Amino acid sequence: MKQQGKKKATIYDLSVLSGCSASTVSAVLNGTWRKRRIAESTAALIQNLAEQHQYTANLQARGLRHSRSGLVGLLLPVYDNRYFSSMAQTFEAQVRSRGKCPIVVSASRDPKEELATVETLISYSIDELFITGATDPDSVHTLCEAAGIRHINIDLPGTKAPSVISDNYEGARMLTEAIIRRFDATRPLKPEELFLFGGRNDHASRERIRGFRDVKSALLGGDSDACIQPTGYSPAMTQRAFETFYERQGKLPRGLFINSSINFEGLLRFMAQHPHETFADIVVGCYDYDPFGSFLPFPVIMIRQNIESMLEKAFELIAEHRPTNKIHLIQPELVHPRTALKGPLDAIKDIYA
Amino acid sequence: MKQQGKKKATIYDLSVLSGCSASTVSAVLNGTWRKRRIAESTAALIQNLAEQHQYTANLQARGLRHSRSGLVGLLLPVYDNRYFSSMAQTFEAQVRSRGKCPIVVSASRDPKEELATVETLISYSIDELFITGATDPDSVHTLCEAAGIRHINIDLPGTKAPSVISDNYEGARMLTEAIIRRFDATRPLKPEELFLFGGRNDHASRERIRGFRDVKSALLGGDSDACIQPTGYSPAMTQRAFETFYERQGKLPRGLFINSSINFEGLLRFMAQHPHETFADIVVGCYDYDPFGSFLPFPVIMIRQNIESMLEKAFELIAEHRPTNKIHLIQPELVHPRTALKGPLDAIKDIYA
DNA sequence: TTGAAAGCGCTAACAA
């Protein structure tokens, strides 16, 4: 019954084969046949035929008819770090558990790419859109709104759609305090020894910087603009910032607040160029969790954003009839050095488990 | 002109507004109007209207008509590690550069999920499918074949579709040799001190195990089945394997070949339970590259699979009129400890760059 | 240079 490259069977093929009408076939095959009071025998006949001919519904046609597709989208800035890949992994599981089909796309933090991608998704009549890391959430919102597509922002506060965001301010406070306290009372951290690297002028970065500065000046005093080194979300730029700092000062700051794991990769690149001793006395706080990052040869304190809670809340809000545009804050978690947390992969059953 | 939640404009709306027929509008809006010799003025008129009314084509309808969708799929087992997230990132860029829309899905190494997901993708008339990490590539193949969808296997050798795979045997040889040579001549590694952890009975694992054993017996002699500890692709199972080993032997093996970064996470979990000294004398080889993993407090030698080359080759093959079902081997790369390689994120322009 | 009409595969009134 293999039909190499031949066209797929349609309800009309099965209609002819079964002697029933197309609408009967349709009802049988999309599960509405019981309430259409179709005879068990007819149903069985058609289901058999469908099986034999490997029938599967054409979802574009169904979607066209319904103006819905069963697709739920996640818009990511990038895939390649543990925060976003965990997000995708968790999203995937949540959508599937709701019987829909998850599709993930990324748009490289490029506003044009974001809009174009969202237009494409809308054109496929996706049912819902989860937006994270968009540079321009409000334009995305406008598109979705016009198309009547439910959407929600994750860890970025759109003013026009409901948002679930990590409490970046509080997280940054915890992290900054943990960095400072990590130092011995005999050689405590001085204000000019604590720097923040990475991030840009987005909401998350601004909040983190604010938390950092507040705690820094409260605990150490002597806050200054110089201790903030924004580098964007680029490992290469971050590395350059470290190199420049090192050239000027002859050493790294003893206390480092790194804005994301992507920026942390800039420190890795710097590390590759310098001997172990360069890092003997430093403490790093990273606003992101990466399991390998937690075990580097110096103390690394990390913040793990509560992805499951954020997504759960997001699903809850998006299901509401008329969600309000409030911002829902989710608390992140401080992760001490040398900690290997469970992640979304642990939910996957393995044949060896 | 904001039409809150109203239905999207269609060519019929524009047809009425412009006084032209729907087919003219269609031609203007899908770019075929020049060869249909439609007047510049008519085109301009319609384009204006389209702009004003925020018209975007309904891609489901177009896809239904064309039996194609412009979508290119990537099927992943999981998202949440650097190998697969880099794969997704690179795939994304490659597909976009070809003017299509990438969509990524994962299926958790569950054969049923895989088939169901692929059926869904087929039902949306995706144009091409890249398959990586499927547990059952040949069934997936059968589905694609029946639907006439071009597809290709990546790093898993289907017998029925063309495959691009990493040279796992050669990579494992390089890695095993590098682990052994890393030890000082004064205290060389003994055969009973070198173990392989992780993997299962899939093609990649089998090839890696074969390479490991060949080099081990050639260089150290005394190969035995006991030095192979398959644990599946699960951090928890791998951790348990390490715990068991440690309980029995009172120490870890000095030489560790770890089958993937997912298994490496099992070692991290073990590390969290044991003091630094436990790892003072070990050398780890990991068959996967993770930038943070490369900087752990003991020497970590990694294998980086050449994702760009694999995908490039895959795109090349899938574009061929009649690709042969051969297997194309791509050489991976040995990565020495403390190395931070560039990745797909470096290709993304950042506003700070 | 443009329009009319058929049809992609499916669903859902409505009729029988």
Place this chain on the structure above:
DNA sequence: TTGTTAGCGCTTTCAA
């Protein structure tokens, strides 16, 4: 219990 019919939005002959 089942069939007929119209139509989702678009493309594409064919005719004008």
